[in-house]
Amino acid sequence: MRNKNSLTLTPEGIRRYAVHLLEQERAAGTAQKYAADLSGLCQWMGGRPLTKAALIEWKAYLIGRYAPASVNSKLAAVNGFLAFSGHAEMALRQLKIQKAVFCDKNLELSRAEYARLVAAAREGGCERLALVIQTICATGIRVSELRFITAEAIRTGRAEVSNKGKRRTVFLPNQLRQVLGGYLQKQKRTAGAVFVTRTGEPLDRSNIWRDMKRLCSQAGVAPEKVFPHNLRHLFARTYYSKEKDLSRLADLLGHSSVNTTRIYTMESGGVHAKQMERLGLVLTT
Numbered sequence: 001m002r003n004k005n006s007l008t009l010t011p012e013g014i015r016r017y018a019v020h021l022l023e024q025e026r027a028a029g030t031a032q033k034y035a036a037d038l039s040g041l042c043q044w045m046g047g048r049p050l051t052k053a054a055l056i057e058w059k060a061y062l063i064g065r066y067a068p069a070s071v072n073s074k075l076a077a078v079n080g081f082l083a084f085s086g087h088a089e090m091a092l093r094q095l096k097i098q099k100a101v102f103c104d105k106n107l108e109l110s111r112a113e114y115a116r117l118v119a120a121a122r123e124g125g126c127e128r129l130a131l132v133i134q135t136i137c138a139t140g141i142r143v144s145e146l147r148f149i150t151a152e153a154i155r156t157g158r159a160e161v162s163n164k165g166k167r168r169t170v171f172l173p174n175q176l177r178q179v180l181g182g183y184l185q186k187q188k189r190t191a192g193a194v195f196v197t198r199t200g201e202p203l204d205r206s207n208i209w210r211d212m213k214r215l216c217s218q219a220g221v222a223p224e225k226v227f228p229h230n231l232r233h234l235f236a237r238t239y240y241s242k243e244k245d246l247s248r249l250a251d252l253l254g255h256s257s258v259n260t261t262r263i264y265t266m267e268s269g270g271v272h273a274k275q276m277e278r279l280g281l282v283l284t285t
Contacts, residue, residue: 037077075164140235143228
């Protein structure tokens with residue numbers, strides 16, 4: 001695999017790279033995402049050796065089919081694999097993306113839409129899903145961090161979250177503690193993670209994503225707005241609109257840089273347009 005003269009992407013090579021990522025303490029979700037992107041390249045190559053020319057051709061193929069951010073994500077996976085394989089010289093340049101000023105209105109989940117999703121889950125008899133949605137949105141945690149919301153965390157009012165090599169304390173609002181405590185009582189459980197499968201394993205993010213998508217029609221919310229991470233964005237926008245404290249919000253979200261947090265607080269252009277209208281600087285006769 002480390003032969004400088006030739007490199008062919010294989011399922012076994014992808015598996016070894018995924019293991020390497022986990023050994024480097026990268027998140028399991030990152031390893032899965034990179035493996036999926038590499039599998040796509042593997043299929044596209046059809047057994048041909050990887051060359052810089054072939055990779056440039058693949059990059060052009062991606063540009064014609066994906067948004068720039070998605071292209072860069074796939075390029076990051078491949079460049080990491082190339083470095084791991086001893087072929088860093090074949091790395092591809094990422095696309096330059098102009099910094100966004102506003103978020104896409106078509107992707108911005110509103111508070112009203114969030115409320116309709118929760119109501120749709122309740123009406124459909126999906127109490128666990130309704131609580132999962134509220135827990136993510138009320139705390140700003142990542143869906144992968146749900147396993148840290150435990151019976152002990154409910155009792156103390158705080159969850160100790162460990163993710164991406166960092167630890168932080170997540171505080172649970174009293175109302176959330178009450179509803180989660182009631183849920184555990186009905187489940188007759190006093191220890192362990194709150195949200196588990198029938199076999200007692202923590203919920204998988206793909207299951208949560210799929211279950212949320214099923215609510216779209218009943219809730220009257222566009223499917224492209226409905227995914228767990230968008231709840232985290234709604235938490236960030238709501239917190240910042242009330243507190244205007246970007247540094248503290250970064251701590252709550254577990255971000256190392258406020259520049260990342262600033263992305264989470266972006267609103268649609270419609271909000272800014274209304275603010276401009278209120279300035280009253282056009283003098284009519």
